[in-house]
Amino acid sequence: MLGLGVAGVAVGASVQDRVSRTLAPVGPIGDILPAAGGFRYYSVTSSVKRQSAATHRVTVSGLVDKPQSFGMADLARLPQTVLDRDFQCVTGWRVPDVRWVGVALPDLLDAVGVSPRARAVRFTSFDGVYTESLTLEQARRRDVLVATQMDGKPVTHDHGGPTRLYVAPMYGYKSLKWLGGIEVTDRVKPGYWEELGYDVDAWVGRSNGRSDAPT
Numbered sequence: 771m772l773g774l775g776v777a778g779v780a781v782g783a784s785v786q787d788r789v790s791r792t793l794a795p796v797g798p799i800g801d802i803l804p805a806a807g808g809f810r811y812y813s814v815t816s817s818v819k820r821q822s823a824a825t826h827r828v829t830v831s832g833l834v835d836k837p838q839s840f841g842m843a844d845l846a847r848l849p850q851t852v853l854d855r856d857f858q859c860v861t862g863w864r865v866p867d868v869r870w871v872g873v874a875l876p877d878l879l880d881a882v883g884v885s886p887r888a889r890a891v892r893f894t895s896f897d898g899v900y901t902e903s904l905t906l907e908q909a910r911r912r913d914v915l916v917a918t919q920m921d922g923k924p925v926t927h928d929h930g931g932p933t934r935l936y937v938a939p940m941y942g943y944k945s946l947k948w949l950g951g952i953e954v955t956d957r958v959k960p961g962y963w964e965e966l967g968y969d970v971d972a973w974v975g976r977s978n979g980r981s982d983a984p985t
């Protein structure tokens with residue numbers, strides 16, 4: 771069990787500083803208060819350059835048959851999946867019953883064709899700072915989305931738009947914001963928070979020493 775506080779104690783002040791700067795809300799004073807609906811704004815960087823929906827692209831590369839980059843119109847042409855699910859951060863806050871709309875990751879993977887050598891999928895934010903990964907089996911779940919809408923509106927910049935990942939069964943740090951790249955790989959590479967001690971398999975209620983009941 772390596773909780774947030776414990777991680778700071780165990781690895782020393784520099785990481786503790788980083789953790790409080792990052793998993794704690796960052797930015798203007800308004801961000802310290804929970805936003806409407808209970809979300810908190812989290813970013814490991816102080817600001818991320820905005821991308822417009824008109825020019826935003828998600829690049830799918832690596833162990834695939836047809837590497838491709840998808841704009842919003844391309845994503846809209848793929849089958850759309852709607853999920854009404856909670857969003858749960860590993861630090862304890864939860865937003866119940868959010869409506870997520872987007873392309874289920876298995877549908878996106880089918881569109882590019884996955885190589886038989888593939889074992890994992892790696893995600894990168896378009897500012898290049900934040901990373902995440904899933905095993906191929908996890909990435910083929912129907913409750914993992916490239917989300918384009920939250921609660922009936924396009925995903926806002928602060929929530930990681932134009933597109934963000936939404937990994938329903940896992941803690942919020944898996945749901946990478948400002949999605950820029952999806953790379954199909956031969957192995958899982960731990961993501962940003964996982965390098966700092968969080969579990970790579972971030973199942974809600976049974977990882978990170980937590981027992982929040984999944985809903």
Ligand SMILES: Nc1nc2c(c(=O)[nH]1)N[C@H]1C(S)=C(S)[C@@H](COP(=O)(O)O)O[C@H]1N2
Binds near residue numbers: 813
């Ligand atoms: N690119 C990026 N994605 C990220 C993060 C981040 O700092 N940068 N924080 C993660 C964490 S810990 C949480 S809880 C959620 C928060 O999403 P929100 O800012 O929309 O509330 O985003 C996740 N995705």
Ligand SMILES: [Mo]
Binds near residue numbers: 812858
């Ligand atoms: Mo989080």
